[in-house]
Amino acid sequence: MAGRITSVEVARRAGVSRSAVSRCFTPGASIADDTRKRVMDAAKALGYRPNAIARSLIAGRSRMIAVVVAYLENQFYPDLLARLADELQARGYHLLLFTGPSDGNSDALFAQILAYQVDGIVLASTSLSSALADECNAAGIPVVLINRTNDRAGVSSVTADNRNGARALADFLLAAGHRRFGYVAGSAGSSTNQDRETAFRERLAERGVTEVLREDGLYSQAGAAEAARRLLGRADRPDAVFCANDHMAIAVMDTARHELGLRVPEDVSIVGYDDVGPARWPSYALTSVEQPVGTMVDLAVAALLDRIEGREAAARIARVPGELVVRASARRPEHGVVRVDGRDVWRP
Amino acid sequence: MAGRITSVEVARRAGVSRSAVSRCFTPGASIADDTRKRVMDAAKALGYRPNAIARSLIAGRSRMIAVVVAYLENQFYPDLLARLADELQARGYHLLLFTGPSDGNSDALFAQILAYQVDGIVLASTSLSSALADECNAAGIPVVLINRTNDRAGVSSVTADNRNGARALADFLLAAGHRRFGYVAGSAGSSTNQDRETAFRERLAERGVTEVLREDGLYSQAGAAEAARRLLGRADRPDAVFCANDHMAIAVMDTARHELGLRVPEDVSIVGYDDVGPARWPSYALTSVEQPVGTMVDLAVAALLDRIEGREAAARIARVPGELVVRASARRPEHGVVRVDGRDVWRP
DNA sequence: ATCCTCTTTGCACTCGTGTGCAACGCAGCA
DNA sequence: TGCTGCGTTGCACACGAGTGCAAAGAGGAT
Structure with a gap:
């Protein structure tokens, strides 16, 4: 307000037409060097900035990307959001949250x-991912899911390689000698939760273990604490628990230690998924499969922008592998753990 | 793309002028009931949505609020962001991150x-708050700082009552019998850090303690861990440490316990500020002054929208009090701690 | 039946910018 | 000198919607 400067004022001051001003701010447009200089000088003197709203209207492209998140208390998502914002900003897009x-x-x-x-x-992992994804896709807007998949055609997605990660955890826990397992689940509808649980069970079954106790944690810490009480309070409690993500694993560890008086990992091994910041805090030292945020964001942005900018029309499905990072929250197998880049990782 | 539906199509289908369509979507405009119904039916049948970009252009208001954050690894900011997004959405505004x-x-x-x-x-707490705030203010856009203040006129701000909070922490630690104090600072330029440090020192001085050892933590966990090593590694180490925020306090606790072999709170009491989620995790049980995110966001949004919507032109400076929440990371005074709403708080 | 009032409607202009098209000027060449 | 061609420039229209103004219509009172 209060006298916004438009291209008209700049044009008048530079003694050219409004079109010339527009062309100065349009990369690749035909404009003489000295005209450009005159316009730029006038623009700077007046403090002119092209109005992105008007530009969006005529261009039919807003250079804005909508990002839908939930669960911001799970540190994985703030990390994701920060990188997403950086990456989009660097490419001239903006993030509508x-x-x-x-x-x-x-x-x-x-x-x-x-x-x-x-x-x-x-x-990014909202309970309504699928419905929303379909609607947006139907409306012709490119969509990419992060940390979820969707069977529908036309929807891109980037996830960790959840199945292989969960299989690695199964092998890791078996190698440490565990035989009684528990699983703390995320939301049932989440494809990530399904992949992690199914692959974990399948791998254990392949190696002769068919029983896995299961409790719902619903991706919340309160839910996970409840699950831990039920799971670890029973007489025949498991001696190894896989939590569908680190956020819940932390609550499970705290409940085991401070409420149930169990020692971790002596009485029970606890492993998670994501390798978020708090998993690295010494109080938890959580053994976890990393979910490489940087790579996932890069792939998601690439998939999205390739469609937006017309380089590729097809949806893309990416699965990103991650290391099983070994720390102190679970019993350590005698063999198979090696040191790589300052971290202990499971490489059987 | 692919045949966007505009008000023209809706108007044609409903057999009215484009103005009538516009008025249907403008609250308070003059339109007959049955016309409205015909238009709405046509709009629904065609899947028409008013184009917010075009609307912004003519209205001169975009209903978008820019939010600038940093430090998203400090859980205080994701919490803030989530509430901000909810609150703005509820009032019909959108958040450009x-x-x-x-x-x-x-x-x-x-x-x-x-x-x-x-x-x-x-x-929200970026290193460039002041410069940016001045520029935006000069450009005539209402600005509100959260968790920072700025002396310049015209800039609203919402902070915790940092001075009183820090004084309470000083009293609390003195009451528990501490006499040798340390302070782990945030970034020097931050007004919040200055207020907390100054008030803490002033209150201690009032009560006869003039020496406070100081180390820079720079609001990062790596910086705080370094600070802890220097501060707690020395022979005459303090027996009470106030960290400028919880995010650093957690790193200081972990370093003290797992690296320096100290017991908390037996060997050293550690207190923080913010009362973020992890402070409540039993492994830390951090004594901390709460920074009430909900209230702060409400005030910030109110201050901003009152200016945007012309209800009030003046900048507003709000300071929000918070409880000193008592947990197990610091020695507990014999008197003054009372139970309120399921929490132990310091009420001397 | 006439006049007045109030509601509803459409016309036309506006917001700030991008861009196709045609006109213009200048340089090069025959 | 006259023609061709290329690089620049301005005109005018477009994007999609909000809104003041005046005309049209409905309804009531005299």
């Missing part, structure tokens, strides 16, 4: 996203 | 923010 609706009403959210004419959408 | 530039170049950031014609700006 939406939080997953607590009221489960995706329609209002969808309407807002569409109204802003975003060029693409990143969905 | 920017991460503080690592290259210290605020000009590029400033240009991008201005280009998008945001209606307001929230600056």
